[in-house]
Amino acid sequence: MKFVRLGPAGSERPAVLAADAAGIERAYALDPLTPDIDGAFLASGGVPATRRALAAGTLPELSGTDALRIGAPIARPGSIICIGMNYAAHAAESGAEPPRIPVVFLKPANTIAGPYDPAPIPPGAVTYDWEVELGIVIGRQAVYLDSPDDAAGVIAGYVVANDLSERTYQLPGEAGQWTKGKSLPASTPVGPWFVPADELEPGALGIRSRVNGEVRQDSKTADMLFGPAVLIHHLSQYMLLEPGDLILTGTPEGVALSGRFPYLAAGDIAELEIDGLGTQRQKFYDAAPGAAPQTGEA
Structure with a gap:
């Protein structure tokens, strides 16, 4: 898995890149799990929760991501x-x-x-x-x-x-x-x-x-x-x-x-x-x- 944040600075949307059954990498929205890829997401088990959601097919696929800005993959850290x-x-x-x-x-x-x-x-x-x-x-x-x-x-x-x-x-x-x-x-x-x-x-x-x-x-x-x-x-x-x-x-x-x-x-x-x-x-x-x-x- 590769976690990314997509969109304009200050309004990035959390997403994950993962290979489908055919080995093709696709982007999936993380909105059902978290508003951002930040400390709260990581501390609450967000990474394993993302794996479970991908396996269950509950994350919506994103289209048109090639046209979106890629932001820093984690939200602004404390330190x-x-x-x-x-x-x-x-x-x-x-x-x-x-x-x-x-x-x-x-x-x-x-x-x-x-x-x-x-x-x-x-x-x-x-x-x-x-x-x-x-x-x-x-x-x-x-x-x-x-x-x-x-x-x-x-x-x-x-x-x-x-x-x-x-x-x-x-x-x-x-x-x-x-x-x-x-x-x-x-x-x-x-x-x-x-x-x-x-x-x-x-x-x-x-x-x-x-x-x-x-x-x-x-x-x-x-x-x-x-x-x-x-x-x-x-x-x-x-x-x-x-x-x-x-x-x-x-x-x-x-x-x-x-x-x-x-x-x-x-x-x-x-x-x-x-x-x-x-x-x-x-x-x-x-x-x-x-x-x-x-x-x-x-």
Whole structure:
């Protein structure tokens, strides 16, 4: 199953993609089960309920979905929790030693964008960077877990995410802060779909990015220093994880910060993909002062 949200920004309709008896993938409305794909849906057993409804044939099939905008596959989370330098090679290209414990920071939930929405470059920014990341969607409340083994039941599923970052705001000088560099509007494209945890093994997935068709990142999630279970256990010692929260697990080497590639500019097209989780695509444009981010297919 692939969970999606379709329609205009702010009015997305929840749906699920599933193969019929002939193996043809079709879209089905989730309206009979939930108003949205959010924490309440996940915490109440929405994923197994969807499987039962599909098996029973009680979900109406949707038509014309190819013409609809694809939004982020989960509704706005309570928290976006991010892990920095979780791939040794990325830490090295950033000029840092690989961390011995997870590096944690937060992004505002209002940075979420659709996977194909046009992507704004902030006014005056010249070091805007891409970061393809495996996203973990939390399915039930968790705090003070005893061990990483307890994390399995906390994970609802996985998504592709882009942790777009303005490096000038993030890094240099006494005013550089990760919060400033990673909180910009529409700087967290997510999707195209959300896959349940029991349908995907996250430990050895191919994870890639391209800019204007040229490969930038090409790695495996097996290269992460701290895997999903370890991260969830660690985070639960410091914060309450709630259903619908999103954890971004870090990016591999191959970003512009390395000095090997130019930073993003207006007109550039970035494609980010993870095996089993689909490909997202953003076309970048220069944001005008005071203008809200654009939505719709780039």
